[in-house]
Amino acid sequence: MYTPSAPFEPVFIRGDSVTLETEGKVLALFTGDETTLPGYNEYTIGRAPYAAGTHNFTYDVDANTGLLNLIYPFISIFDPASNTADFFLATDRFNALSITVNSSNVITSLTLGVRNGLLYHGQIVYPDLTKDSNSNGIPDFLEAAMPGSITKFLQTYDFPTVLIKSSDDMIITFSDDKTWEAAR
Numbered sequence: 001m002y003t004p005s006a007p008f009e010p011v012f013i014r015g016d017s018v019t020l021e022t023e024g025k026v027l028a029l030f031t032g033d034e035t036t037l038p039g040y041n042e043y044t045i046g047r048a049p050y051a052a053g054t055h056n057f058t059y060d061v062d063a064n065t066g067l068l069n070l071i072y073p074f075i076s077i078f079d080p081a082s083n084t085a086d087f088f089l090a091t092d093r094f095n096a097l098s099i100t101v102n103s104s105n106v107i108t109s110l111t112l113g114v115r116n117g118l119l120y121h122g123q124i125v126y127p128d129l130t131k132d133s134n135s136n137g138i139p140d141f142l143e144a145a146m147p148g149s150i151t152k153f154l155q156t157y158d159f160p161t162v163l164i165k166s167s168d169d170m171i172i173t174f175s176d177d178k179t180w181e182a183a184r
Contacts (some may be wrong), residue, residue, distance in 0.1 A: 011088070011121050017096050017113035020121075022086060024077035024107045025049065027099055028142055029070055030151065036069045042151070043137040044080075045130065049105035057097040067094050073117075074154050076142065077107055080130045084123055085141060087150055092117030124150045 011018055027050075031041040039047060040055075060066045073093055078085035088110075096113025112119060126141040126148075133140050144151040 011119040016115050017111055018119065019109055019111040022077055022107060022110050023079070024086065025079045025081075025105060026077065027107060028076040028078070029097075030072045030074065030142075030144075031069050032071045032144075033069075034137065036063055037066070038064065042142045044139055044142065045132050045137045050099070050101040050107070052101050052103045052105070055099045055101065057094075059095050067097055070094065072151070072154065075112075076150060077110065078129055079106075080139075083127060083129060084125050085129060085150060087122050087124065087154070088112060089120045089122065089154060090114045090117050091119075124153065126150075 011020070026044050026047065027040050028042050028044055029037050029040045031037050034041065034043045039050075040057075056065070057067050058065045059068065061068045063069070070093065073090040074087055075094070075097075076085050076087040077099075090112070092115055094112055095115050096111065098111045099107050100109040102108050124141065129139055129141055131140045132138065133146070134143075136143075140146045141149050142151055143149050144155070146152060
């Protein structure tokens with residue numbers, strides 16, 4: 001069975017979703033594309049604060065809200081002024097996601113749907129959550145190619161599949177890194 005070791009803690013879910021109290025100013029959803037899920041993807045440098053209210057995502061390929069655009073089953077929430085980022089790792093694709101933002105533009109709760117999968121919470125400490133060594137808009141701690149990044153770290157776990165959205169909105173899954181690298 002798929003069970004990551006430390007630094008993860010299991011998140012207990014009753015039903016197919018869980019709502020968690022959290023605090024952060026930025027949500028990072030890993031799309032691999034700056035134009036997909038704008039305002040929520042890993043391209044967080046210079047991002048405007050979220051409007052107060054609830055932000056809901058859909059289980060489809062909508063470019064602005066679609067969870068089927070995620071290429072990894074993990075997300076991160078963080079405050080760029082701190083040095084700690086929370087991340088949530090699922091054993092399957094998220095099928096529901098919403099965040100609640102207060103009037104101070106802080107994310108105060110997160111609802112995640114994981115169907116029949118498992119959910120794990122972890123944290124990563126990084127010296128500077130705003131450092132962007134290659135000036136591409138992705139902070140180093142989220143950069144997939146950056147040694148020591150959260151994305152690089154989480155890629156070491158044996159995900160059942162890697163998810164890619166093709167140009168014609170078809171979802172392609174690969175279960176091995178060689179096929180994934182060839183498709184990129």
